[in-house]
Amino acid sequence: MTRILLLGGTGDALQIARRLGPDHVYSLAGLGKVPTDLACTVRVGGFGGADGLARYLDDERIGLLVDATHPYAAQISANAFAASRAAHVPCWALRRPAWQPQTGDDWRMVDNWAELTSALAPFSRPLFTLGREPLAHLDEIPAHQHWIVRCLEAHPGNAQARILDARGPFTVEGERSLFSASRIDVVISKNSGGNATEAKLEVARERSLPVIMLRRPDLPSVEREFTRAADLLDALQTLIS
Template sequence: MKRVLLLGGTGDALAIARGLSATHVYSLAGLARVPDDLACAVRVGGFGGVDGLVAYLGAERIGLVVDATHPYAAQMSRHAREACAIANVPLWAVRRPEWQAQTGDDWREARDWRGVVERIAEFHRPLFTLGREPLAHLDEIPASQHWTIRCLDAHPGNARATIVDARGPFTPEGERALFDAARIDVVISKNSGGRATEAKLAVARERGMPVVMLARPELPDADRAFDDASSARDALTQLNHET
């Protein structure tokens, strides 16, 4: 049986982790909620770059790495690819498909933070669903705007920003209530894919509201890639039966 290192922090990763035995390791960067009901070992914290990950793979006798990090955690995915190549350890990855624009959607792509700011300049009540990044820009909010920022953890706002700490999955009903209460007129989102946070897009569509969509970073290739957690979990089960 190959010892698996699962790089996680997403719902997909947690679904895979629930099927792992005590032999294997579920690794979290430290920003996500740490589960306490898993059979596998849970490791929290960074590895110290590529060199640190290579050392960890050797010390812990890891035989397979599964990258199920967030689609925007590009640096961790690149480190995993480089470390696995150096250590000669296979790398599997869960690459969740992007959302696709539907009839009625008004999506406006941005490549980076500067592009986001440019695309929301005409609006007054933006909803940011980019995680923590907007928190670094609270002192840059124009006088014409009030930001609503949704992220995982509580954080103080200011006179021009309201911080909402919440975790998905989100429902259309809940999103409508938030949009109404905060008087949202534009949504800023990562193209994360999956169902847990998709409701905001449906509500924006039904209201004819624009969505500024932050483009995905380019991710490295993997030895084997899966579209969803269930496919990766099934492949791991088969692998354990074969080894």
Template sequence: MSRILLLGGTGDALQIARKLTALDVYSVAGLGRTPVGLACAVRVGGFGGEEGLAQYLHTEGVALLIDATHPYAARISANAAAASRAAGVPCWALRRPGWDAQPDDDWRWVDDWAGVRAAIAPFARPFFTLGREALEHLDEIPAHQHWTVRCLDAHPGNARATVIDARGPFSVDSERALFAENAFDVVISKHSGGSATQAKLEVARERGVPVIMVRRPVLPAVERMFAGADELLAALQSDAPRA
């Protein structure tokens, strides 16, 4: 029976998954590439919400639930916390910190898509790094703008939008070349933290390009929370519950 269920889909989660055993399960949504070469089992797809996840924890004999999903996966994190309580299974969560603004950064904070649209109105060449959300609005692009959207989805874009399907980490040099080629005048980003996509912020700072930063959602408290994968892995070695 499974001992640990890891909810992932991030680079940090994959780092943790590489340390799991054949008894454990790594769960991904299936939106990106499915990881291979892991000792643990890999489960693709959802659980059916809070109740479905709680039932899975019970029937599969899970002793520890680890939430290492994206900082903006608020619904999944809420379901994980609620399901763990319902099933009587402890939940640990990776809550990596966001980035710290530097003196030369021009960050402009918004809460949602409506805030993004209002903030980018004066600009002509926005660079979206929010994931797939912008793809839902490609038919709304105003005449004075051309969007570049970077996400995991291959998409044809349209006459006013270029879609780049790519997965980080991205280097500073590659980001410099991308900014220069496309003449971005504003970047739209989640406050995700981590090193994989930080280079865009360094290049925006160098070029004096403002960043529209979407605030993080509030995530639920769980039994234990960790700032990084290494910290969580150390705890797994020392005191993780095993059924």
């Protein structure tokens, strides 16, 4: 049997983790809810960079590293790539396909926070769906704006920001209600791909609202890459059975 270390934190990763037995390890950064119903070992916290991860692979006799982290977790993916090379352990990755703009979409692509805030300047009621990053900027909100920030954890807002702690999947009906009640005039999103959070893009399209889209980071190429969790699970069957 090949012992597997699964780097997760996404719904796809959890789907894979539910198929792993007690000899395998599911690793989480610890920023979200930690599952308590898995048969595999659950490890929470960092490794100490690529060097620490390489030591862990060696110490725990890991035979396969699987990177199923978020498409924007670029540093973790880079560390996984470097550690796998240093420890001579193969690395597979789940690379969720990005969303593609459709007819009627008004996507405004940005690369960083500075470009994002510049693109946001003409609007007054943005919906942020970037996770925790906007929380560090709540004291920088321009006077003419009121932010709606959706992330996984509860967090205090202020006079110009409402924080929604919510976890997908989100429905089109639910997003329509949120957009109407909050008078959203622009959406800020990562191009995460998948179905769980795509409804916001459909509602933005219906309402002819712009979407400020953060470009995906470049991720390293590994031995095997998969675009669907089901395909990765199929490939893992001979290793986890």
